[in-house]
Amino acid sequence: MYPEVISKMAFSKAHKDLLLRLYNKEITRREYDRLVQELYHPAPEASAYKK
Structure with missing residues (x-):
């Protein structure tokens, strides 16, 4: 895989x-x-689920 291809693949x-x-x-x-x-x-914060 060449760096030019990587540039096209990247989000x-x-x-x-x-x-x-x-x-x-x-x-x-x-x-x-x-x-x-x-x-x-990203993992949700633990405090977001506490009430």
Whole structure:
């Protein structure tokens, strides 16, 4: 995968940075998946459910 392709695949600048880190083998695929999950689906705050 070339950096030009990564630019076209990325949803945002943060996602592009993660794809580049994965491409450069700075992070593993498992770390990439976890970071993307946190980026686009943040965990709800515990206090939001307490009443």
